[in-house]
Amino acid sequence: MYKGNEGQWAFFLHRLSGIAILLYLILHTVSISSVLLGESAYGAIHEIYKLLIFRLGLIAVAGAVAYHSFNGLRIVIMDFTGWGVKYQRQLWYASLFFAGIVIVAALAYNIPRILGGE
Amino acid sequence: MAIKARSFKDARSQAKSNPELAWWVFMRLSGTALVVLTLFHIFKNYIFVDEASWDYEKIASSYADWWNKLYLLALLGLGLMHGANGMRYIIDDATAKNRVARFWAKAIVNTLIGAVFVFGILALVVKIPIPGVDTP
Numbered sequence: 001m002y003k004g005n006e007g008q009w010a011f012f013l014h015r016l017s018g019i020a021i022l023l024y025l026i027l028h029t030v031s032i033s034s035v036l037l038g039e040s041a042y043g044a045i046h047e048i049y050k051l052l053i054f055r056l057g058l059i060a061v062a063g064a065v066a067y068h069s070f071n072g073l074r075i076v077i078m079d080f081t082g083w084g085v086k087y088q089r090q091l092w093y094a095s096l097f098f099a100g101i102v103i104v105a106a107l108a109y110n111i112p113r114i115l116g117g118e
Numbered sequence: 119m120a121i122k123a124r125s126f127k128d129a130r131s132q133a134k135s136n137p138e139l140a141w142w143v144f145m146r147l148s149g150t151a152l153v154v155l156t157l158f159h160i161f162k163n164y165i166f167v168d169e170a171s172w173d174y175e176k177i178a179s180s181y182a183d184w185w186n187k188l189y190l191l192a193l194l195g196l197g198l199m200h201g202a203n204g205m206r207y208i209i210d211d212a213t214a215k216n217r218v219a220r221f222w223a224k225a226i227v228n229t230l231i232g233a234v235f236v237f238g239i240l241a242l243v244v245k246i247p248i249p250g251v252d253t254p
Contacts, residue, residue, distance in 0.1 A: 015208055022201035026234050029194060032177065033250035039249065050170065058169060062160050069153040076146050079125055103221040109165050112128070 010092045014071050017064040028055045053116050059106045066102035070095035141203050148196045156194050178246040186241050194238045202231045 031049075048054065060075045074091040078084035084091065121127035121142045133139035163172070180186050205227050213220035247253045 017206045029238040042174045071151045
């Protein structure tokens, strides 16, 4: 349908980010819901997330959600308007732009926190 | 097989069943709602706030707020349903030639998602004691 151009990348990244977000949602729900098990269990689990890889991973998750969100809106526009498919390529660059804004915000707020060693 | 349509009219003609068409509509409606719910959640609780500040006491206090409970319930329910159906599309495409793999992949994914949903709902329903308020 897209002849291996932008649309194919949009589709591939949508699925990849979707799987990543679902995995994160499962991990996040189980971690946060551990408040049920009491303060020490919650504390023990969240001690792990102070590791650098998890703190950086959270920025990646925010980026994945932002991309999936804006590309999802692109899909809705293509499906429910008469003009969406014609401009799908431009809409994809727009969704990358908006996702980029969220990623820059996440980086701008979090990198100083991580470097501050909190 | 997932619907590969580019309009509601196409989707209706391609859908093999009414549930398939209903899921197609659900993905677009829930997706649009989730864009707002999730991005707001991420900015409010993560980007503008240090994630390390979410200790047990702060979680317990936020879980005492009924509007917050409702918000999280919507996020959890819509998010997991959207994710479960998305995984169904992916599994259907990946196991087009293998019925046994398809069955087990769906069984495992849906059981996991169901269990997480129950655990998440429990944390919202059960009262979490706030240190210093509900417990000494």
